[in-house]
Amino acid sequence: MKLIGPFRQVVTLANLPLRGSLRDEQLEVIECAGIVVNARSIIKVGNFEHLKQEFPHINIEYIEGEQIAMPAFTDCHTHICFGGNRANDFSLRNAGKTYLEIAESGGGIWSSVKHTRETSEADLLKDLLIRIDDLIRQGITTIEIKSGYGLKLDCELKMLRAINSAKEYTPAKLVPTCLAAHAHPKDFKGGSREYLNYVLEYILPVVQEEDLAKRVDIFIETSAFEPEDSRAFLQRAKAMGFHLTVHADQFTTGGSRIAVDCGAQSVDHLEATNEGDIRYIAQSNTVAVVLPGASLGLGMAFAPARKLLDAGAILAIGTDWNPGSAPMGKLIMQASVLATSQKLSTAEVLAGICFRAAYALGFEDRGVLTEGKRADFVCFKTDHYQNVLYRQGGLQPCAVFIKGQKYA
Structure with a gap:
């Protein structure tokens, strides 16, 4: 088990309905966040400092610079x-x-x-x-x-x-x-x-x-x-x-x-x-x-x-x-x-x-960063999640994690 962070923001996509229209105000965006993962799944997402205190002996994979994270696509x-x-x-x-x-x-x-x-x-x-x-x-x-x-x-x-x-x-x-x-x-x-x-x-x-x-x-x-x-x-x-x-x-x-x-x-x-x-x-x-x-x-x-x-x-x-x-x-x-x-x-x-x-594709275990979901997420070097779509593909991921492991 390890803690990955700190991220400037983590967009979890938690608690959104499966169907119909959505407003940006419905997005859960956690500031100064961390992601706790095991060999496959997400254990917890929350404030990075709080997670360090909750898991005092956990291995930490530090993120350098300002980055945001969201579920992998x-x-x-x-x-x-x-x-x-x-x-x-x-x-x-x-x-x-x-x-x-x-x-x-x-x-x-x-x-x-x-x-x-x-x-x-x-x-x-x-x-x-x-x-x-x-x-x-x-x-x-x-x-x-x-x-x-x-x-x-x-x-x-x-x-x-x-x-x-x-x-x-x-x-x-x-x-x-x-x-x-x-x-x-x-x-x-x-x-x-x-x-x-x-x-x-x-x-x-x-x-x-x-x-x-x-x-x-x-x-x-x-x-x-x-x-x-x-x-x-x-x-x-x-x-x-x-x-x-x-x-x-x-x-x-x-x-x-x-x-x-x-x-x-x-x-x-x-x-x-x-x-x-x-x-x-x-x-x-x-x-x-x-x-x-x-x-x-x-x-x-x-x-x-x-x-x-x-x-x-x-x-x-x-x-x-x-x-x-x-x-x-x-x-x-x-x-x-x-x-x-x-x-x-x-x-x-x-x-x-x-x-x-x-x-x-019949999967309900991914695409959301919450406890028990597959630990696949993508990171971008930016200070705000809105910049990912705003750049129209010009902002490329700086890291991709699959089952909690960084893709080389």
Whole structure:
């Protein structure tokens, strides 16, 4: 057990509701604070001098200079296991081509599929670990990672095996998700419905047998899979024992209601979500995950985060880090820009990248600095927590702690 501090401020995010809008006045901010941790969990957070007196024989890890601490972040939606890149897509978009036009011409997801199929599992793992390290150094210690650039049995398994192998080399918590239903592969002999049956009958049983993922995702969209086919797919995947998450309402509506009806943990994107869908999501326990990086990458409107919060939804924010539409992978920058566009409070943003994002992955043991929670937190060299979002990603963490240990 040890005491870490003193911090100029610790923002605990304690006692905040899981859903709905938040005011900054609701934030618990402890001045001149310390954090007592054991090998995994938080024992106590409070005034540093008081904690020294309460634990007179405790080891102390001193913090130098003015720093603030807050819970480490969760990125609940990434595609960081991939081969190649799609820089050409960026040029085509800037030349006026739409996402669908680029996909139809052989770019988009299919371009990443071809590159990923050609990349060995060892090389996928090597590049994946570099991206994981990047995210950790941003203060992100829980990371969801999707497959979906294989789109056939051997390549989907190759991706998921690389993701699971990465767990041996990083202290971050990795959450694999099988997104074999990302797109209809151009080389598959059969229609979209037949491909979804192929995923259900040939890919998911092996994923389950090898314990490669406990979550299944699908892209419900005109360019991917139709709503009713997707509903049947999700119902069967759920019956197999998988947790569900859904790409929905990115360009057209219809997918978010299916996600809610099927009891998905989260419904992600939502740029096209309408007023009725917002109310439908808000009345459920399905987390609305908004992905500002995709809006920036595609030059399209942000998801209606303000309306979702005001309606009472559980809102989380992810990077969508992928090789095409969201290649940046910078969570704080994206969340800050979203906050400016959607008029989000600092409390709403921090909740959306901390405990609400963790809840989207089924975790309730992190994202808040209180007794018994996982001792993951991030430190910034500043005298006030507001500066983290104010700097729009320009203020980088000076330290990241995972289970109470500083990440080297």
